[in-house]
Amino acid sequence: DDKLLTEPLSHPDFFSVKELFTLKDLFDARVHLGHKKGCRHRFMEPYIFGCRLDQDIIDLDQTMQHLQLALNFTAHVAYRGGIILFVSRRRQFCHLVESTARACGEYAHTRYWQGGLLTNAHIQFGPGVRLPDLLVFLSTLNNVFEPHVAIRDAAKMNIPTVGVVDTNCNPCLITYPVPGNNDSPAAVELYCRLFRMAIVRAKDKRRQSEAIEELR
Amino acid sequence: TLRLVCTTTAVQRKNVGASGPEKYTEAFIKKQIEEFNLGKRHLANMMGEDPETFTQEDIDRAIAYLFPSGLFDKQARPVMKHPTEIFPEQRKIQWGEDGRPFHFLFYTGKQSYYSLMHETYEKLLNVQKHQDQLIAQDLPLQKEKRNLAGSRWLTKIELEEMLLEKVSDDDYSRFIQLLEKLVALPCADIEEKYIQKFSKEVPVQLQKVVIEPLQHDERGVAFSTGEGKRKTARATAVVYDNGTGKITVNGIDILHYFPVLQDREQLLFPFQFLGRIGKHDMVCTVSGGGRSAQAGAIRLASAKALRSFVTEKEVELMRQAGLLTVDPRVKERKKPGQEGPRRKFTWKKR
Numbered sequence: 001d002d003k004l005l006t007e008p009l010s011h012p013d014f015f016s017v018k019e020l021f022t023l024k025d026l027f028d029a030r031v032h033l034g035h036k037k038g039c040r041h042r043f044m045e046p047y048i049f050g051c052r053l054d055q056d057i058i059d060l061d062q063t064m065q066h067l068q069l070a071l072n073f074t075a076h077v078a079y080r081g082g083i084i085l086f087v088s089r090r091r092q093f094c095h096l097v098e099s100t101a102r103a104c105g106e107y108a109h110t111r112y113w114q115g116g117l118l119t120n121a122h123i124q125f126g127p128g129v130r131l132p133d134l135l136v137f138l139s140t141l142n143n144v145f146e147p148h149v150a151i152r153d154a155a156k157m158n159i160p161t162v163g164v165v166d167t168n169c170n171p172c173l174i175t176y177p178v179p180g181n182n183d184s185p186a187a188v189e190l191y192c193r194l195f196r197m198a199i200v201r202a203k204d205k206r207r208q209s210e211a212i213e214e215l216r
Numbered sequence: 217t218l219r220l221v222c223t224t225t226a227v228q229r230k231n232v233g234a235s236g237p238e239k240y241t242e243a244f245i246k247k248q249i250e251e252f253n254l255g256k257r258h259l260a261n262m263m264g265e266d267p268e269t270f271t272q273e274d275i276d277r278a279i280a281y282l283f284p285s286g287l288f289d290k291q292a293r294p295v296m297k298h299p300t301e302i303f304p305e306q307r308k309i310q311w312g313e314d315g316r317p318f319h320f321l322f323y324t325g326k327q328s329y330y331s332l333m334h335e336t337y338e339k340l341l342n343v344q345k346h347q348d349q350l351i352a353q354d355l356p357l358q359k360e361k362r363n364l365a366g367s368r369w370l371t372k373i374e375l376e377e378m379l380l381e382k383v384s385d386d387d388y389s390r391f392i393q394l395l396e397k398l399v400a401l402p403c404a405d406i407e408e409k410y411i412q413k414f415s416k417e418v419p420v421q422l423q424k425v426v427i428e429p430l431q432h433d434e435r436g437v438a439f440s441t442g443e444g445k446r447k448t449a450r451a452t453a454v455v456y457d458n459g460t461g462k463i464t465v466n467g468i469d470i471l472h473y474f475p476v477l478q479d480r481e482q483l484l485f486p487f488q489f490l491g492r493i494g495k496h497d498m499v500c501t502v503s504g505g506g507r508s509a510q511a512g513a514i515r516l517a518s519a520k521a522l523r524s525f526v527t528e529k530e531v532e533l534m535r536q537a538g539l540l541t542v543d544p545r546v547k548e549r550k551k552p553g554q555e556g557p558r559r560k561f562t563w564k565k566r
Contacts, residue, residue, distance in 0.1 A: 083316060085323055095337050102320045109324050117325065124325065126239050130315030132323065 004209050007077055010162045015075040017068055017200050020194055023060055026067075029190040031180040032058050034167035044134060044167050047179035056167045059177050070162045070176040074134065078106075078158075078202035081174070085109055086195075087150050089142040093108030093188045097138055099190040104199040107132065109150075113142075118153040141180045164191060200202035221431060259468045272297070296488060305380050327533035328379040333394065339407045340398050347403045357402040367415040369535065407415055427523045427531065430457075440524040444516025446543050449505025453517035458527065459497030461487075465514065468499055479511035486519040486539055512543060 008014040020205050026032065034040075034048065034056030049059035056096050077084060084106040088097045094110040101108030109117075114124070135154045140163045142148050147170050155173045163174040164182045171177035181187040217234075221477040254309050256275060263278050275296055275525040295302075307406040311317040321327045321334070350357055370378070372388045379468055383391075396416060406413070430438040445451070463483060466474045487493045498518060502510045519539040524540050534540055548557035555561055 042341065081314070081316075095334065095341070098334050105320075107320050107323050109318065109321070109328075111330055114325050117323065124321075128309075128315075130311065132319075175547070186555050 001211075004206075004213060005080060007209075008076060008205075013072060014203065015072065015079075015198065017198055019073060020071065020197055021190075023064060025190065026103065026180075027061050027065060029181070029186040030184045031063060031065075031187045031190065032060050033181050033184065034058050035183075039168040040072060041168055041170055043171055044165065044169065044179065047165075047171075048167060053194075058167065058181070058208065063180050066176065066178045067180075067194070070178050071194060072185065073160070073176055074136065074162060075193060075198045075202035077134045078104075078199040081205045081206070083107060083130060084134045084199065085132035086136050086150065087113075087166040088138035089113075089148060090139045091143075093138060096188065096192055100196050104196050105203070106199060113149050115149070118150070118157050118159070118203075124127060131157060135159055135163075136195060137161065137174070138188060140165055140169045140171075195199045223270055228532075240303055244302055245308065246302060248303070252299055254298075261298075292331040326381060326387070327384055328381055329391075332379065333391065336391070336394050336398065336410075339410055340394070341400075343398065343401050343403050343406060346406055347401065350403065356374040358405060366418055368418050370414050370416065387557030403519050427436060430524050437527075440521045442517040442522075444513045444518075444520060444542075446512030446516065447505050447509035447546055449502060451502040451510065451513035451517045452497055453500040453514055453521050455518060455521040456497040456499075456526070457495070459495065461494040461496070463498045464500070465510075474507070474511060476507065479507060482511040482515050483509075483518070486534070488524055488529060489534065489537060489539065490522060492522075492525075496522075496525075515539070515540065 032049070037054045037056060040056055041049070047059055047062055049057045051057065051099065062138075070102055070129065074084065085102075086097050086101045086106065086108040088110050090110075096106045096109050114125070116124055118131060121131055135150060137148065137151070140148055140151060145168070151161060151163070151173045160175040161173070162176040163169075163171075163181050165171040165174065165177045166180070166182045171179070180191075218237065220522075226503060241494055256270055257267040258333055259278050260270040261274060262282075265274065270439055278294050279294055285293045286549065287293055310319065310322055317323070317330065320325045321330045324330050347357065369392055372383060372385070375388060375391070378384050398407065399411060428440065430440055431437055433456075441452060441454050443450070443452050463470045470483060472479055474483070484493065487496060500514050500517065504510075516539070523534070523540070526534075532542075553561075
């Protein structure tokens with residue numbers, strides 16, 4: 001059992017997450033397109049490549065690195081049987097995110113976030129609840145263009161977060177920010193596909209390793 | 217080195233009421249069901265009956281016999297029912313042994329409501345996709361009018377019962393809006409079965425008043441009956457055709473039964489209205505009430521009987537004249553602190 005858990009940690013890319021996407025895929029899905037210069041957040045300036053006709057362009061090389069780290073982390077969490085919660089407050093993609101979560105066998109929350117969900121969980125759900133081990137944000141802002149409450153709550157409860165940060169978002173409290181577009185349907189579908197493939201791969205690998213261990 | 221973290225001297229008390237009622241695991245419920253079945257067989261043996269054919273009513277009777285209780289509240293008496301009836305459905309624990317919840321929307325708080333919205337939205341997307349396919353093939357879109365008058369959506373309480381969790385007013389109205397949107401699309405017939413789960417039939421409230429046809433007695437004379445009431449009086453009237461205008465009440469002629477002119481006018485009013493004064497005979501029975509009440513009751517009874525002799529337009533005229541309406545006025549009750557229904561006690565200045 002110990003070997004099952006420690007073996008993936010010795011490889012830098014145990015789940016070969018780098019093969020899931022290429023820079024061309026990101027470009028075709030319009031991930032590099034940001035918001036206008038006026039909407040830019042100060043802390044996103046390191047991730048921005050440049051500005052063309054007042055529209056910010058995100059640096060796809062940095063996005064590649066961040067996305068690989070994020071997918072690798074997600075896969076490791078899924079391998080160790082962790083609970084992953086997909087969060088997004090965009091009404092356009094609510095159905096897509098919920099279907100992705102259902103397909104992976106993980107959980108989703110694309111509705112109104114009640115205040116004490118993470119911080120007051122034992123009273124809201126009942127004693128003995130297990131909180132999510134990873135929060136994945138497909139969109140860090142809520143419907144009023146303010147940072148989602150779940151970022152702050154996850155930081156309070158020591159839960160790691162993975163989030164797609166756009167040029168108007170605050171990447172501060174997110175453990176694995178992924179600078180990229182979260183407004184185009186193509187980009188969001190690409191992210192959902194990538195996360196789903198990573199999680200499914202990790203779970204399959206876990207089942208295979210357990211089967212091999214049992215055979216011994 | 218670890219530093220000692222100072223905790224408060226005040227003892228942290230467990231807030232017993234804060235975390236809702238106690239939750240049950242699946243294994244607990246299963247054990248309760250096994251115990252219930254065993255207990256049922258023991259009870260059947262005790263009562264000397266066959267364990268295989270021991271129904272719930274037998275159990276109730278046996279318990280009432282073995283544990284007689286004088287308590288008034290039926291729910292306080294000893295009860296032996298199947299565990300699914302005793303342990304409410306929503307208090308089962310929603311996660312498995314490893315802690316992972318069963319439902320993928322568990323962390324939203326309102327899992328059944330949001331999963332319902334998710335499903336309904338999926339049906340909406342299906343219908344839109346089907347519509348797009350039909351448009352791409354240039355086929356006409358079906359438009360069969362759904363019967364809007366005969367159905368209503370589920371009420372909030374019925375939805376709460378269906379989902380086994382509380383639904384707020386806003387959530388309910390949003391759900392109804394989504395359903396209306398789904399129904400408004402032209403190709404919504406595909407999801408008819410899903411929509412029927414949430415709509416209920418409204419029984420048609422209009423009751424057409426059936427006018428009974430004329431009956432004929434042994435001599436071949438057509439007659440018809442009617443019933444009427446006024447205050448506490450109840451009357452039945454039988455109106456015969458080809459008559460001379462003779463009216464009998466309880467076997468007595470109206471001149472003797474109703475000495476007052478006003479009551480006789482009331483009796484004759486329906487005939488005078490239709491212009492059939494000398495053409496019908498009437499035999500009535502009446503009981504209860506006073507002089508005026510009996511007259512009003514017989515008037516209503518005779519008007520109802522005359523409907524069978526007369527065309528629909530004249531029936532409508534009678535209805536508009538108020539001959540077919542039951543008079544709702546009854547004696548008003550006396551209230552405490554007053555002398556009568558309306559009269560107050562005499563006001564004295566000092």
